[in-house]
Amino acid sequence: MVEVLVDTAVRGSIIALLAVGLTLIQGTLRFANVAHVEFATLGGYSAVALTGAGLGLLLSSALGVALVAVLAVVLYRLLFRRLLRSGPMIALIGSLALAIVIRATLQLLYGSRPRYLPTPLERGIDFHGALITPSQIRLVCISLGLLALLALVLKFTSLGRAVRAVAANPELADVSGLNRGRVVDIVWMLSAGLAAVSGILLSIDSAVGIELGFNLLLPVFAAAIVGGLGSIAGAVIAAYALACAESLVLQIDWGAIVGGTHHLEVGYRPAVGFALLVVMLAFRPQGLMGRAVRRG
Amino acid sequence: MSIELRGVTAGYVQDVPVVRNIDMHVPTKAIATVIGPNGSGKSTLLRSVVGQTPQTTGSIVVDGAEVRGVSAHRRVIEHRVAFVPQVANVFGPLTVMENLEVGGARVPRKQQRRRISELLDTYPDLAAKRRIRAESLSGGQRQLLALARALMTSPTTLLLDEPSAGLSPAMMDSMFDAVRNTRDLHDVTVLLVEQNAVQSLEISDFGVVLVAGELAMHGPARDILSDPTVGRLYLGAA
Ligand SMILES: Nc1ncnc2c1ncn2[C@@H]1O[C@H](COP(=O)(O)OP(=O)(O)OP(=O)(O)O)[C@@H](O)[C@H]1O
Ligand SMILES: [Mg+2]
Numbered sequence: 001m002v003e004v005l006v007d008t009a010v011r012g013s014i015i016a017l018l019a020v021g022l023t024l025i026q027g028t029l030r031f032a033n034v035a036h037v038e039f040a041t042l043g044g045y046s047a048v049a050l051t052g053a054g055l056g057l058l059l060s061s062a063l064g065v066a067l068v069a070v071l072a073v074v075l076y077r078l079l080f081r082r083l084l085r086s087g088p089m090i091a092l093i094g095s096l097a098l099a100i101v102i103r104a105t106l107q108l109l110y111g112s113r114p115r116y117l118p119t120p121l122e123r124g125i126d127f128h129g130a131l132i133t134p135s136q137i138r139l140v141c142i143s144l145g146l147l148a149l150l151a152l153v154l155k156f157t158s159l160g161r162a163v164r165a166v167a168a169n170p171e172l173a174d175v176s177g178l179n180r181g182r183v184v185d186i187v188w189m190l191s192a193g194l195a196a197v198s199g200i201l202l203s204i205d206s207a208v209g210i211e212l213g214f215n216l217l218l219p220v221f222a223a224a225i226v227g228g229l230g231s232i233a234g235a236v237i238a239a240y241a242l243a244c245a246e247s248l249v250l251q252i253d254w255g256a257i258v259g260g261t262h263h264l265e266v267g268y269r270p271a272v273g274f275a276l277l278v279v280m281l282a283f284r285p286q287g288l289m290g291r292a293v294r295r296g
Numbered sequence: 297m298s299i300e301l302r303g304v305t306a307g308y309v310q311d312v313p314v315v316r317n318i319d320m321h322v323p324t325k326a327i328a329t330v331i332g333p334n335g336s337g338k339s340t341l342l343r344s345v346v347g348q349t350p351q352t353t354g355s356i357v358v359d360g361a362e363v364r365g366v367s368a369h370r371r372v373i374e375h376r377v378a379f380v381p382q383v384a385n386v387f388g389p390l391t392v393m394e395n396l397e398v399g400g401a402r403v404p405r406k407q408q409r410r411r412i413s414e415l416l417d418t419y420p421d422l423a424a425k426r427r428i429r430a431e432s433l434s435g436g437q438r439q440l441l442a443l444a445r446a447l448m449t450s451p452t453t454l455l456l457d458e459p460s461a462g463l464s465p466a467m468m469d470s471m472f473d474a475v476r477n478t479r480d481l482h483d484v485t486v487l488l489v490e491q492n493a494v495q496s497l498e499i500s501d502f503g504v505v506l507v508a509g510e511l512a513m514h515g516p517a518r519d520i521l522s523d524p525t526v527g528r529l530y531l532g533a534a
Contacts, residue, residue, distance in 0.1 A: 158401060161390065165398040168387040175346055175379040177372040177402040177449055 002130040004247045010136050010205070012243035013143030017198035018216060019223035019235040020150060021191030027167035027230035028187050031088035033080075035099040036195060037213035037220055042068050043196025044208030045106055048115045057117060057204075065196040072192030073185050099214070107210050114207035117200075139201040146194060147236055154232060163187060167230055219246070222273035226280045228290025238288055246272045298324045299345065299453055299485055304354035306344035313352065314340040315509045322502060327479055327486040329517065331493040331530050332506035338489040339382050341506065342455045345487065346379040347371045358453055373402050378451035382458050382489070385442035388431035392422055395430050395441055399448030408448070415444045419474075436467035443474060447482065454478065456488040460495070468492060472499050493530050497521045505530065 022036045046064030051057055079098065083091040124131040154160035162183045166173045173180050199212060223242050227234025246269050255261040280287065299322040307314040315337040322328040330338050343349040345356055347368035356363050358375045371377045387395050396415065400408040416423035419440050425433060430441055439459055446454065459475065460468045476499045479486050490496035497503050503520030505513040513520060520526055 158397070161394050161398055162401060164390060164394075165387050168389050169384050171348060172381065172384060172387060173398070174368040175348065175372055175381070176399050176445065177369050178398065179369055 001251075002128045004244065004251055006127065006130045006132050006136070007247040008240060008244040009140045010243075011246065012240035013140050014198050014202050015216065015219050015223050015243055016147060016236045016239035017143055017194045017201075018220040019227065019239045020147065020232050021194045022220060022224045023227065023230055023232060023235045024163070024167075024187050024191050026224065028163065028170075028184055029080075029084060029088075029091075031080075031084060031091040031095075032221070032229075033095045034092060034217070035075075035095040035102065036191065037217050038099050038102040039068050039072060039192040039195035039213070040199030040202065040216065041106065041208070041210065041213035042071065042102065043199035044117075044203035044212055045110060045115070046196070047117055047200045047203060048110070048208060051118050057119065061197075061200045064200060065193050068196035069189040069193040072188045076185065076188045103210050103214065110210070112210055114209040115203075116207050117203050119204050133205070135204050139205055142197070142201060146197060150190070150194070151232060159183075159186065218270045219243075219273040222277040226276055226287055228287025231287065231289035234287055234289030242273055242276055245276060298322060298326075298357075298359065299328075299487055300355075300357040301345070302355045302357075304341075304344060304351060304356060306340060306349045306351045308340075308349060310352075313509065314349075315344065315506070318354070318506075318511050320504055320511065320514055322485055322487055324485055325479060325483055326501040327475070327488070327499060328502035328504060329493065329496040329500040330487065330489045330504045330506055331491075331497070331520075331526075332512075333530070336506045337509040338506055339457050340509075342379065342457050342487065342489055343381075345453075345455055346377055348379075372449060372451075376449065376452045377455065378446035378449055378453065378484075379455040380442045380446045380457060380459060382461065385457075386430040386433075386438055386445065389429060391427055391429055392433070392441055393426045395445050396448055399445035403449060411448055411450065415447060418477075419444055435462045436464070436471070439463060439467075439471055440474065443471075443478070447478065450482070452484055454484045454486045454488075456486065458489055458491060460490065460492050468495065472496065475499060494521070 018037055018040060022033065025031070025033050025036065043064050046067050047060045050060035050063055055063070075098070079094060080091055083094040119135060122134045124133045154163060162173070162178050165176065165178060166180055166183050170180060199208070202212060219242055223239040224235050226242070227236070227238035249272050250264055250266060250269060253261055253263060301318050301320045304318040305313045305316050318341060330341060332338050340349050344351050347363065347366060351364060358371070358377055361375055363371050363375055366375065387398060390398065396412050397408065400411055403411065416426065421437055422441055422444060425437060430438065433441060443456070443459065456475065460471045463471055472495055475486060475488065478484060488496060497517045497520055500517040503515065503517045504511065505520065505526055513523070513526065
C-alpha cells in the first residue's frame with residue numbers, strides 16, 4: 001500500500017502540473033488545447049539539448065522551461081489566436097495538428113530512441129517497504145511547491161485576479177480596462193512553463209521519448225475535465241485521485257474475483273482515466289469543482 | 297466631457313448594420329436615455345461607443361477625442377469611458393472587493409484604495425458584502441456592484457445598459473437615485489438605455505428614441521416624455 005502512495009504522489013504530480021495548465025487555457029480561452037501535453041515533451045528535449053551543449057542540469061532545466069514558455073506565446077500569437085477567430089472547434093483541431101507536427105519534428109531530430117538526462121546515480125531510499133528515489137522526492141516537492149505558488153498567485157495577486165476575471169467574463173474584463181491580450185499571453189507562459197517542468201521532472205525520473213506527452217494526454221484531459229474545466233483546485237484533486245485509482249487498479253490482486261492471482265498489465269492504466277471520465281461526464285458533467293453556469 | 301456621434305453605423309457581421317446613421321450629442325454632465333423596442337439596437341449603440349461592436353462608418357467623439365479604431369480597454373483607460381453591460385455585468389466568481397479591484401486594476405494602487413473606500417461609503421449595502429462572491433448577491437446589490445465597478449476608473453463618460461432591469465420598484469428608485477447622484481457627484485456624462493422609460497426620462501436631460509436601428513427622435517427629455525406618439529408606443533400611456 002505504501003507503493004500506491006508513492007506512485008500516486010509521483011504520477012499525480014506530473015498529471016497535476018499539466019492539468020492545471022490545460023484548465024487555465026480552457027478557462028481563459030474556452031478551448032481545449034490538445035497540444036498542451038507536447039509542451040512537456042518539448043521541456044524534456046530542451047533539457048536534453050541544453051545539457052548536451054554542456055550546460056548543467058539545473059540551468060538547462062530553467063532555460064528549457066523559459067524556452068517552452070516563450071514558444072507557447074509565439075504559437076498562441078501566430079497560430080491559436082487566428083484559429084480561435086473561427087471558433088473553439090477549429091482551434092482544437094488545429095492543436096491536434098500542431099501536436100502531430102511537434103512529435104514528427106522531434107522524431108526527425110532525435111529519433112525514436114529514448115534520451116536520458118545526465119542525472120547523478122542516486123541510491124533509492126527504503127520508505128516503509130517501498131523504494132523511493134531522491135529524484136522522486138524532488139519531483140513531488142517541486143510540483144507541490146509550484147502548485148501552491150500558482151494557487152497563491154491566482155488568489156492574492158492582481159495578476160491572479162485579472163486571470164480569474166478574464167476567465168469569468170472576458171468582455172467585462174475588456175471594458176474594465178484589463179489588457180486581455182497580455183493576460184492571455186501570461187496564462188500561456190505559465191501553463192506551458194508548468195508543463196515543461198512536468199516533462200523535465202519526468203525525464204529526470206525516467207527518460208524522455210517522443211511519446212512522453214502523448215502518453216499523458218488521456219489522464220491529463222481526464223483530470224482537467226473531472227476537476228471541472230477552469231477549476232485549478234479541481235484539476236489538482238482529480239489528478240491525484242486519478243493517479244491513486246490507476247495505481248490501485250494495477251496493484252489489486254483481482255484473483256479474489258477471477259480466481260488464482262491476477263494483476264492487470266500496466267497497459268490497462270489509461271483505461272482507469274477513461275472510466276473515471278465517462279462516469280463523471282454521465283453523473284456530474286460540470287466536474288468536481290465546476291459550476292453548472294460559469295458566466296455572470 | 298461630452299459624447300458626440302456623427303453618422304455612426306455599426307453591426308456584428310459585415311454588411312449587416314444593426315444601428316444606422318446615428319447622429320446624436322450628449323453635452324457635458326448631462327444624462328441621456330435611449331429608449332426603443334426590443335431588438336432596436338439600443339445595446340448595440342452603447343457597445344459601439346465603448347468599442348465592443350465594430351463600427352463601420354461615422355465618427356464617435358468622446359470628450360473631444362475621436363475614438364474610432366481605439367480598442368475597448370484603451371477607451372476605458374485613456375478616454376475614461378465606463379460601461380455597464382445589460383447582462384453578465386459583474387465577475388460572478390469574484391468577491392465584491394475583487395470586482396472593485398479588477399475595475400480599478402489599471403489605476404495606481406493608492407488611488408485604487410481610496411476609490412474603493414469612497415464607493416463602499418457611498419454604497420453601504422456593498423460594504424457589508426465585500427467578501428461575498430458577486431454571483432450570490434441579490435439583483436439590486438448586483439446592479440449596484442456593476443455600477444461601482446464601472447466607477448472605479450473615475451470615468452467622465454458612463455454608459456449603462458438597463459441598470460434597473462429586474463429590480464423591485466423600491467430598488468429601481470434607489471438605482472435611478474444612484475445614477476443621478478453619480479452624475480452630480482462625479483461629474484460624468486451619462487448615456488443609459490432603459491426599459492423603464494418614464495422613470496429614466498424623469499432623471500434625464502435628453503431622450504433618444506431608437507427604432508429598427510435608426511434614430512426616430514432626439515431631444516430634451518421633457519419633450520420626449522410629453523410626445524403623444526412616444527407616450528403611446530413606449531411609455532405605456534393610454
Ligand atoms: N453579438 C451579436 N451578434 C450578432 N447579432 C447581434 C448580437 N447582439 C445583438 N445582435 C442583433 O442586433 C440587433 C439589435 O440587438 P440589441 O441587443 O442591440 O437590441 P436592444 O435594443 O438592446 O434589445 P433589448 O431591448 O432586447 O436589449 C438584434 O437583431 C440582435 O439579434
Ligand atoms: Mg439591449
